[in-house]
Amino acid sequence: MNERSKYGIPHPVETACPLPLNSMVDIRVSELEQVTLVEVIGRVDSLNAAELGTSLSNAIDEGNTNIVLDLSQVSYMSSAGLRELVSAFKKVRRVSGDLRIAQPSTRVQEVLEMAGLDTIFQIFPTQTDAVGSY
């Protein structure tokens, strides 16, 4: 019996890591009639969270203060992403705007709840609902 099985460690299984390795995020900003829609696709971590922050900040600086943030296609978000959300939210509220979240993915919902941010943000089940709420 070798060391590994003796200690109850299963042998390494040759399966791919279920979690994406790349640190890519795609942020799409589109101007609707009265709302700015920001769709985030991919993962948001400490390496790229600033991209999300900049996109949101730029929109607010341009006077687009009714924002819908669609997080349905975010596969991963760490606290670095939440930090940007809260900063942008504070900024937009200072100019009487709002930042509403549409359809957060399970992973995003988990971290929002863990941080107690699910009660701070208005969260809508679909993008249409969120856009229509303005």
Add this chain to the structure above:
Amino acid sequence: MSERQLQIAGVLEAVATACAFVAEAAQNAGLDAQACHQCYLAVDEACTNIVEHGYAQDPDSVIDVMCQLERDQFVITILDDSPAFDPLAFPEPDTKAPLVHREPGGWGIFFIKKLMDRVNYMHDGSRNRLVMMKQVKPHNHHNPPVPEMPMQPIRVTEVKPKVWMIAPSGRLDAMQSRELTAVLWQVLEQGHKWLLVDMSEVDYISSVGFKTLVSAWQRARDLKGDLMLVTLTPRVREVMEMIGLDLVFSIADTPEKALARLAMKK
């Protein structure tokens, strides 16, 4: 041994590599997808904090990440050389505060505590050592329960906060001493330095067995802790007195007496 180890540069670009390394080890250890993700997130938060606050993105710095399975605990150890910082002493954010009172950041350590079953921190003289544990729950037939340890089992229990009791049994010969060495060092590696070794079920101890106990005792002392022997069988006690080891170790007749003496030292 069963441990897996990875060293990354102390920069944000390298953090995802450490996370993926741990998540894969977690998966192999039998954690379900949710728990793997939680380990991934905890390592992300821990390493990001070290890089951003400890190292200030110094490209020459390194972070060591180790994973191992100990019985049903998946143990992640993160070591870094930045100035001593106890993340567990960091104030927790208020998750009920209204927006105006919310700081944007400060979530990372809070997340680690929420995500993992147990978290320990120590500064071992030169390095910060964060140990995070996640329990492996047997969940289906694809992941059979962790097999029983062969030979005589060595029980490890936290008898009082921060005091760990290790109970070998049977003959502490060369073979069994190797097991005991592994167990003692795993416990010490996790930063536990107050150890009791319950000898009540040990009816024989070889010189290798003594060497094991002495090494672990020295290590515990190096960590400013102690290792005490509890409830020796007459035969083992006789051998210890013969070679003068009863003067080296603190020996207590009962676990209660040992705990009382440890309480005075701590």
